Amino acid sequence: MIRINSQEGTPIYIQIVRQFKYLIATGSLKSGDELPPVRVLAQQLLINPNTVAKAYRELESDGLIYTRPGAGTYVAEPRTLFSDEERIRILSEKVDVLLTEAKHLNFSLSELLHLIQVRAKFLNIYTEEV
Amino acid sequence: MIRINSQEGTPIYIQIVRQFKYLIATGSLKSGDELPPVRVLAQQLLINPNTVAKAYRELESDGLIYTRPGAGTYVAEPRTLFSDEERIRILSEKVDVLLTEAKHLNFSLSELLHLIQVRAKFLNIYTEEV
DNA sequence: CAAATTGTATTAGTATAGTAATACAGTAAT
DNA sequence: ATTACTGTATTACTATACTAATACAATTTG
Numbered sequence: 582m583i584r585i586n587s588q589e590g591t592p593i594y595i596q597i598v599r600q601f602k603y604l605i606a607t608g609s610l611k612s613g614d615e616l617p618p619v620r621v622l623a624q625q626l627l628i629n630p631n632t633v634a635k636a637y638r639e640l641e642s643d644g645l646i647y648t649r650p651g652a653g654t655y656v657a658e659p660r661t662l663f664s665d666e667e668r669i670r671i672l673s674e675k676v677d678v679l680l681t682e683a684k685h686l687n688f689s690l691s692e693l694l695h696l697i698q699v700r701a702k703f704l705n706i707y708t709e710e711v
Numbered sequence: 712m713i714r715i716n717s718q719e720g721t722p723i724y725i726q727i728v729r730q731f732k733y734l735i736a737t738g739s740l741k742s743g744d745e746l747p748p749v750r751v752l753a754q755q756l757l758i759n760p761n762t763v764a765k766a767y768r769e770l771e772s773d774g775l776i777y778t779r780p781g782a783g784t785y786v787a788e789p790r791t792l793f794s795d796e797e798r799i800r801i802l803s804e805k806v807d808v809l810l811t812e813a814k815h816l817n818f819s820l821s822e823l824l825h826l827i828q829v830r831a832k833f834l835n836i837y838t839e840e841v
Numbered sequence: 842c843a844a845a846t847t848g849t850a851t852t853a854g855t856a857t858a859g860t861a862a863t864a865c866a867g868t869a870a871t
Numbered sequence: 872a873t874t875a876c877t878g879t880a881t882t883a884c885t886a887t888a889c890t891a892a893t894a895c896a897a898t899t900t901g
Contacts, residue, residue, distance in 0.1 A: 748876080748877060748878080749878065750876090750877085750878095760878090761879090761880095764878065764879075767878085778878060778879095779878080780879065781877045781878065782876095783876095783877060783878085784877090784878075
């Protein structure tokens with residue numbers, strides 16, 4: 582379910598976080614689904630359970646999962662945690678960074694918008710047509 | 712020209728990099744323009760010249776500026792450093808991350824696309840209409 | 842209740858990041 | 872050539888990140 586790459590340099594727990602984010606965003610993991618126990622995933626990946634726990638803590642602080650100590654860890658409901666203003670503010674920061682990157686890579690705005698739609702379809706994150 | 716925030720936690724040199732990236736992307740700094748000498752900017756910001764130098768090194772490795780030791784540091788030509796495949800590969804990674812974030816924040820695809828155009832106009836990075 | 846399974850806290854070791862002090866080396870201008 | 876500027880390299884200190892070993896606490900299950 583999860584794969585880590587020791588070569589790549591990015592911290593193990595970050596790799597785990599990122600992959601679960603994708604799995605949740607694409608719907609491979611749905612609300613209520615249980616994540617593997619920290620010890621199970623740790624043994625699969627040959628790492629320390631605490632490293633998995635750290636990843637889970639990060640996902641929980643993002644509101645994507647919740648943990649019940651003694652019971653397990655589950656995918657949270659996709660409730661809107663923030664106000665509209667805050668949602669826009671959070672995403673705008675990331676959009677601005679992307680726009681800057683795109684500009685430096687010589688992408689035009691329409692090329693960027695097109696790429697986003699291509700990737701959305703490829704990742705199967707959004708089913709809507711635009 | 713540059714401002715740093717000691718509270719915010721993000722490393723000083725990263726803050727410097729980010730701000731120069733914006734200045735270049737928005738055209739406030741154009742090809743050939745000289746960046747302030749490391750000592751000058753360091754004194755303005757009350758930090759060590761080496762910290763500024765580190766920021767400049769990062770910008771140079773991104774191809775945005777070039778330095779001539781003994782002379783100064785200048786904004787590079789906006790030449791395309793990469794092949795089309797590579798440009799798309801690099802940007803796709805960042806797009807994927809943004810799409811995942813947008814999904815978790817309950818943005819629809821069209822809302823995301825709209826926000827991008829709004830921000831592009833606001834930042835004045837792209838002048839084209841879509 | 843007892844046993845097994847869950848996540849958590851504590852502690853520690855190692856590596857790396859971040860910043861700085863200082864000395865070095867190359868360029869430009871007079 | 873000398874002086875005054877450039878960026879660079881070396882070294883070192885400090886804090887934090889990352890991972891792990893181990894013990895703890897809470898829930899579930901029989």
